[in-house]
Amino acid sequence: MKLPRFTRKSLCIPYAVFLVFFVIVPMLVIVFYAFTDQNNNISFSNFIKFFSDPTKLSTIVYSLVIALVTTVICLLIAYPIACILARSKLKKKFVILMLFVVPMWINFVLRINALREIFNLLASIPSEGDWWGSWLTGANYFKTVVGMVYDFLPFMILPLYTTMMKIDNSLYEASADLGGNALTAFTRITLPLSMPGIMSGVTMVFLPSMTNYVVSDMLGNAKVTIIGKFISNYFGNDWHMGSMVALVLLVIVFVSTWLSGGFKAEDNVRGTNL
Amino acid sequence: MNRKKTLLSCLKWGFVGLVLLLCYSPILLLAVYSFDKTDMIGKFEGFSFAHYSALFTNPKVLGMIGNTLLLAFLAATLSTVLGTAGALGMYYCKKRVKGTIHAVSQIPVINAEIVTALALAVTFVAVGFGKSYFTLLIGHMVICTPFVVLSVIPKLKQMDNSLYEAALDLGASPFNLSLDDYIVTMYTRPAGFDTISTYVYNATTKGNAHTAATLSSFWALTTILFVVIVLFVLVSNLVGRRKKEENA
Structure with missing residues (x-):
């Protein structure tokens, strides 16, 4: 018997084994758990229970709406900022960009805790009949969305900034020479050429804001249930149902990545290797 | 015309400044109250x-x-x-092998953290590993x-990898990813093991007077970290400028 020779290729064996055991096998395990019952018999009861329960379906819709609102607000704030920074002639603009990123280096749970304290402080501002305080205390969805925007904004700004920096300045000069105004320059140059940045920013914000229940739990007084929280509710007591919810989430994640062209970029990456 | 331009640029930078101020206000609030006698935010006693001193003792x-x-x-x-x-090995592999490993590497990056966490926890318990420091470490790995792999591959191919660089700039270095993580830690940790993330989460959602004291020493930690990071950014910016001047 000949021993396999060690080549440069063999370097990827440990990583491949790691992926098989800790990425592929766990995914198969949740598929198995999702379609079995407590006695390990094949069963579709979790599937039927999930899709016939109005609370579960409405939670999915809620999660999608919260994620959508968060993404749109992030885009509305990040786009002008990226535009201003990318088009400015300021030498120090990279420092300003870094200022948006710096908060990310502080523990995320601590930052959300700090935001919660800000909300508590704001709610204590006296108002007539305490309408403001009681509104803010009860505005769980509002606070959740603010928290998510606060947390995910840099993930939107950075890809937008990088794509906008690549836009050739001569395009703007040409547009101005040909009599185009600022609006034309925006709709014909900035917007279409920053599309890849918009797409990657949207993917980086939309998916986590649908599942990151840390924000909704800490800011929504446990009144806001998003789909990620559902899974944690089943954790430890009904793993079969928990796996079913995780599987549904997995499908949503992959479909939305596919829709936003996340996999297409990967094809391009492989194409360059031809 | 000139006045209109000045007004516009004031508006632009005013907007940038306002968003920055909002982003920093929670951290600044913690910084102020980290010097307060009490554990409560709202009244400076x-x-x-x-x-x-609690932080260090x-x-x-x-x-x-x-x-x-x-x-x-x-x-x-x-x-x-x-x-x-892994990335180096993949680089020399046949295209099909490379493509498969690359595709599987993307799963943990794209996937919701909670799904990864649950899948690992269920698997560890199902095969009888239970939960230990080992499973926690595997969870973080x-x-x-995959982030390491996906950021090394483009470097090997000498191609544009602005997205992963952006992710790295955003603190997605493996060290920072692990420091920040709550969900995977929560699901794969052994009983009684707490990181800053799991502790602060529990103290915030079901806190009491006892946890408030610990929480407030983390405000002190946040303040120290914040000052260190800001200094680091300023210094690296100054050093970067000096290097550029030397090159020129």
Whole structure:
């Protein structure tokens, strides 16, 4: 018997084994758990229970709406900022960009805790009949969305900034020479050429804001249930149902990545290797 | 015309400044109240370093900081070794093998953290591993290693990798990913093991007077970290400028 020779290729064996055991096998395990019952018999009861329960379906819709609102607000704030920074002639603009990123280096749970304290402080501002305080205390969805925007904004700004920096300045000069105004320059140059940045920013914000229940739990007084929280509710007591919810989430994640062209970029990456 | 231009640029930078101010206000609030005598935010009772001295003397707080740092250090080191070797090996593999490994590497990056966490927890318990420091470390490595692989591959191919660079700039270095993580830690940790993230989460959602004291020493930690990071950014910016001048 000949021993396999060690080549440069063999370097990827440990990583491949790691992926098989800790990425592929766990995914198969949740598929198995999702379609079995407590006695390990094949069963579709979790599937039927999930899709016939109005609370579960409405939670999915809620999660999608919260994620959508968060993404749109992030885009509305990040786009002008990226535009201003990318088009400015300021030498120090990279420092300003870094200022948006710096908060990310502080523990995320601590930052959300700090935001919660800000909300508590704001709610204590006296108002007539305490309408403001009681509104803010009860505005769980509002606070959740603010928290998510606060947390995910840099993930939107950075890809937008990088794509906008690549836009050739001569395009703007040409547009101005040909009599185009600022609006034309925006709709014909900035917007279409920053599309890849918009797409990657949207993917980086939309998916986590649908599942990151840390924000909704800490800011929504446990009144806001998003789909990620559902899974944690089943954790430890009904793993079969928990796996079913995780599987549904997995499908949503992959479909939305596919829709936003996340996999297409990967094809391009492989194409360059031809 | 000129006045209109000035007004427009004032508006632009005013907007940027406002968003920055909003982003920093929670951290600044914590920084102010980290010097307060009490554990409560809202009324400043008196200046004191009590939270800072608690940070360096309370064994529970020090233990959690140690746990968090050691775990992040181990996870980052092991993922960097495993991931760099993996990326190098993949580079020399046949296209089909390479494509498969690349596709599987994307799963933990795209997937919701909670799904990864649940899948790992269910698997560990199903095969009888239970939950230990080992499973926790594996959990963190599953999150970190693909990031290493996906950021090393473009470097090998000498191609544009602005997105992963952006992710790295955003603190997605394996060390930071592990430091920040709550969900995977929560699902794969052994009983009684707390990192800063899990502790702060529990203290915030079901806190009491006892946890408030510990929480406020983390305000002190946040303040120190914040000052260090800002200094680091300023210094690296100054050094970068000097280097450029020397080159020119």
